[in-house]
Amino acid sequence: MLKLTAETLEEIRRHGEETYPHECCGVLLGHIDSEAEVREVQSVVRAGNTRFDSPRNRYHIDPRELIAAQRLARERDADIVGFYHSHPDHPARWSQTDFAEAHWLGSSYVITSVNQGIADVTNSFVLVGSSEETKKFVDEAIEVSATATEGKVVSKA
Amino acid sequence: MKIHIPTPLRQYAEKKATIDVPGRTIAEGLSNLTGKYGELRRHLFTEDGKLRAFVNVYLNDEDIRYLQNEKTAVKEEDTISIVPSIAGGAQPGTAVPHKCT
Numbered sequence A: 001m002l003k004l005t006a007e008t009l010e011e012i013r014r015h016g017e018e019t020y021p022h023e024c025c026g027v028l029l030g031h032i033d034s035e036a037e038v039r040e041v042q043s044v045v046r047a048g049n050t051r052f053d054s055p056r057n058r059y060h061i062d063p064r065e066l067i068a069a070q071r072l073a074r075e076r077d078a079d080i081v082g083f084y085h086s087h088p089d090h091p092a093r094w095s096q097t098d099f100a101e102a103h104w105l106g107s108s109y110v111i112t113s114v115n116q117g118i119a120d121v122t123n124s125f126v127l128v129g130s131s132e133e134t135k136k137f138v139d140e141a142i143e144v145s146a147t148a149t150e151g152k153v154v155s156k157a
Numbered sequence B: 001m002k003i004h005i006p007t008p009l010r011q012y013a014e015k016k017a018t019i020d021v022p023g024r025t026i027a028e029g030l031s032n033l034t035g036k037y038g039e040l041r042r043h044l045f046t047e048d049g050k051l052r053a054f055v056n057v058y059l060n061d062e063d064i065r066y067l068q069n070e071k072t073a074v075k076e077e078d079t080i081s082i083v084p085s086i087a088g089g090a091q092p093g094t095a096v097p098h099k100c101t
Helices: A006-019 A063-075 A096-100 B007-012 B026-036 B039-044
Strands: A002-005 A025-033 A038-047 A079-088 A108-115 A118-128 A136-145 A152-156 B002-004 B018-020 B055-059 B079-084
Touching: A002 A006, A006 A025, A006 A038, A006 A079, A006 A108, A006 A118, A006 A136, A025 A063, A038 A063, A038 A079, A063 A079, A063 B055, A063 B079, A079 A118, A079 B007, A108 A136, B002 B026, B007 B039, B026 B039, B026 B055
Parallel strands: A002 A038, A002 A136, A079 A108, B002 B079
Antiparallel strands: A025 A038, A025 A079, A108 A118, A118 A136, A136 A152, B002 B018, B055 B079
16 A cells, blocks of 8 residues: 555646656655555655656656655655656556566556646556566555545545 | 665665675675675676666766776775666557556
């Protein structure tokens, strides 16, 4: 399960609307409870999309931005728990490209469809498996709360 | 040198976020790292011993691909970051069928 506050979810969705018709992308910082299989997001970090050749249907985060996000996470006593990106005028489902390029096992991959500039469905998928050869995406429920302690399920992938 | 381990790989390194290893080059540092934590090897290297294509290695803020790759010299106070790539995107016509509940 991925836990978000309404504010962080809105931040993700707004980012997708702002970059439309291009894909947006960013990093989710928070804490992972591996035993309970819960990833709790505390904050989101926007990243730039370096795929200038095909920004409408591709994204790539500069590794230097990931290093900066890791540094920020350490300062906040947190971890990178996942990533997000948008699918402009395309469903909030992982594509073969998403799968082929996914390498952070145990992390959440959040996808928001943005139709005609308006954020629509947001889904999350967790990359499970123990290696590149065994990895797979699994639907992940999203729990949204008004605060970090009050939960309410509003979306289930 | 100090090596930062990304979240997914910490389970293979006693859950440590940062590990100090000796070495005069990136190659020596990574060799000492995987020598100590053997499970990391298959996640970082292919079977023929090459760094996996999606594994980025940075010396401080420089991609080693733009330096001397694994032969890049390293000082004791340097910081190495292992950063699996993040990329993807919608690919019209190839989305995996999916039923929302």
